Amino acid sequence: MANNIKMVEAPAGIQGEGFFATKFSDVVGLARSYSLWPLPFATSCCGIAYMATMASTYDFARFGTERLSFSPRQADMLLVMGTIAKKMGPVLRHVYEQMSEPRWVIAVGACASSGGIFDSYSVLQGIDKIMPVDVYVSGCPPRPEQILEGIMKLQELVQTESFRRRDTPEYKALLASYGINVN
Numbered sequence: 001m002a003n004n005i006k007m008v009e010a011p012a013g014i015q016g017e018g019f020f021a022t023k024f025s026d027v028v029g030l031a032r033s034y035s036l037w038p039l040p041f042a043t044s045c046c047g048i049a050y051m052a053t054m055a056s057t058y059d060f061a062r063f064g065t066e067r068l069s070f071s072p073r074q075a076d077m078l079l080v081m082g083t084i085a086k087k088m089g090p091v092l093r094h095v096y097e098q099m100s101e102p103r104w105v106i107a108v109g110a111c112a113s114s115g116g117i118f119d120s121y122s123v124l125q126g127i128d129k130i131m132p133v134d135v136y137v138s139g140c141p142p143r144p145e146q147i148l149e150g151i152m153k154l155q156e157l158v159q160t161e162s163f164r165r166r167d168t169p170e171y172k173a174l175l176a177s178y179g180i181n182v183n
């Protein structure tokens with residue numbers, strides 16, 4: 001059994017007998033990326049694909065995302081799955097604003113990414129109309145493998161994100177472009 005265990009690679013650093021030195025930000029990035037707390041915001045069919053991804057065959061928890069949160073205050077990865085009606089936009093936005101930094105967003109499936117086939121007056125044509133999105137997962141619905149790939153893409157981003165990104169003028173300008181105030 002022990003041979004089946006895959007160890008996470010250490011961040012780049014300097015190693016020698018009895019010591020290992022690396023950057024603090026790399027260690028924190030590694031820890032954050034394998035302990036993301038998801039908040040699933042599912043409105044329709046893509047949510048079912050996500051449930052399959054959570055279940056034993058695909059086992060989403062293998063990626064360190066075991067701890068689901070249905071409170072935005074205890075989550076750092078928002079997964080939006082399904083058609084988002086324009087009337088629901090403010091609710092979703094409220095959820096996003098209640099998450100503390102650092103927070104990341106994945107648009108799962110065509111509807112969350114672009115409105116999908118529902119090019120109608122009542123459907124939001126992509127959640128990036130109301131909040132910044134880090135990763136888009138294509139598909140209608142996406143296969144569980146695609147959702148897992150989206151998580152792995154986000155993990156890459158989390159691992160390499162600078163400590164200071166959230167304090168940069170660029171990030172503040174991004175949030176300001178959505179009308180979100182940052183102090």
Ligand code: SF4
Nearest residue numbers: 045046082111140141
């Ligand atoms: S992308 Fe397709 S499967 Fe996903 S919520 Fe929209 S219609 Fe349903």
